[in-house]
């Protein structure tokens with residue numbers, strides 16, 4: 221059986237991947253009178269499939285990552301040689317060279333669709349450009365009194381939050397990472413106070429600051445956390461009210477920040493029309509995919525600080541990427557300062573532990589601070605020991621905790637149907653949405669509880685569960701029924717609705733059914749005729765991927781009956797950490813163990829482009 225025939229079996233290339241191979245075949249025939257050889261056509265289909273699976277490209281040595289089932293793969297060396305000879309494959313001589321117009325690019329053992337290789341190259345270039353810039357501001361010592369008020373326990377540098385805020389004075393690019401409740405937003409609020417104070421002391425205009433996150437919900441959450449952090453700052457002595465009033469209390473989606481253009485994937489702000497800000501802070505950076513991160517970084521002007529916040533243990537974005545993990549590998553572990561930075565920051569931090577440098581880091585070494593201490597107190601939910609066991613893949617510890625008595629955590633061991641295990645709580649919650657007084661209240665209430673699944677398809681998948689829930693709610697016949705939750709599944713720049721946005725169907729004052737969505741990070745609501753919406757589906761149950769960036773008081777997580785390569789410790793960790801007060805886990809021991817034994821893996825050349833040596 222030919223390679224293309226093998227790749228055409230169920231579970232192989234998608235129609236879109238085939239279509240790309242066919243285009244190449246036709247172009248080859250038209251151009252040279254003969255079709256490109258099969259390894260080239262297969263590489264085109266696989267590069268396209270790789271993007272759909274969240275990779276930037278595919279590895280010639282490990283194509284089996286993309287497909288289940290046996291395939292007689294070409295010998296990687298012969299495959300590479302065949303691709304190198306093909307006019308349809310560009311093999312750039314230098315890593316930073318723009319490729320020819322060939323649709324495929326082969327580089328460092330990876331085969332990319334040209335567009336994705338370009339995103340990766342441009343992103344790496346942009347990050348290194350920002351990182352290399354010296355930020356505005358001079359004398360650090362002059363900030364000592366304000367710094368001491370912000371971080372009373374900072375002396376000795378053991379306080380990672382203080383280290384992050386101090387390092388922001390020296391860096392144009394800063395990565396602040398940590399799990400839930402480690403104080404990322406608190407740290408940013410204090411860091412911004414420092415930057416405002418520095419500008420004031422030096423007679424400069426206050427920096428223009430933007431806060432943004434990948435989804436509307438994440439932006440709302442970021443703004444809420446920022447307002448809380450500012451309220452706590454208000455209680456500190458020595459801080460001037462004028463300074464606090466300059467702090468931003470709103471956050472927008474990244475799409476809104478960059479300025480969508482109707483019917484175009486381009487943004488109003490780009491390298492030629494950069495963002496009009498001096499500091500851009502982006503939360504939930506793990507959710508940002510490769511194209512969007514590339515466009516963001518290119519729109520950051522010289523002289524502007526970019527601060528990325530994220531949890532490195534969360535799932536990567538649904539779309540092509542694993543961008544944050546590539547960036548973090550290039551930045552090192554963020555545990556201690558470099559000696560030169562510690563010396564410069566001595567007036568603020570005292571004598572913190574310092575290092576010669578993290579040998580595993582690449583070109584962004586010294587640009588990261590990792591926060592480890594969790595501060596969030598929830599009397600009801602004892603999540604951190606479980607989250608730690610899951611994050612580190614310790615299945616024995618996770619199971620022991622689940623079977624013990626963790627406050628707020630309920631383990632429905634072996635349960636395969638959440639609509640049986642949690643029928644009253646779940647269906648009762650969704651039923652009540654329909655009778656809420658207005659869409660804003662209903663949407664807010666909808667965000668209180670969520671049923672999460674690992675998979676989309678199958679008996680424990682989101683799609684099948686949603687169909688059953690619609691039936692239970694009596695809405696099967698009526699389509700868009702009162703209280704139906706919807707989730708958008710594509711980016712529509714025209715509607716300014718994006719993959720993952722959640723809305724609710726409710727009648728307006730005239731009795732017409734309207735789908736209501738949050739207002740693009742600005743706090744209001746927007747109503748759409750349901751028939752005019754971009755692609756969408758029900759959102760009573762949703763995949764963990766789709767719930768990234770959101771939090772719910774109560775989370776129900778249903779794992780599938782059978783092990784699946786989609787399951788990973790990052791997926792389970794991301795799901796658990798969506799819960800604020802109550803977590804219900806429906807899973808079987810074998811599947812949970814299997815999930816915790818696996819890392820979610822994405823193929824990407826970003827870390828190498830940022831100077832990380834292959835290990």
Ligand SMILES: Nc1ncnc2c1ncn2[C@@H]1O[C@H](COP(=O)(O)OP(=O)(O)OP(=O)(O)O)[C@@H](O)[C@H]1O
Pocket residue numbers: 381398399400401402403404405406407445449452595596597
């Ligand atoms: N240094 C600190 N001392 C005491 N409490 C703190 C400290 N830092 C943060 N907190 C508290 O911990 C909670 C979480 O803080 P914050 O919202 O800044 O964390 P986060 O990392 O941004 O959380 P998320 O995971 O939601 O993004 C808040 O209630 C905050 O007041």
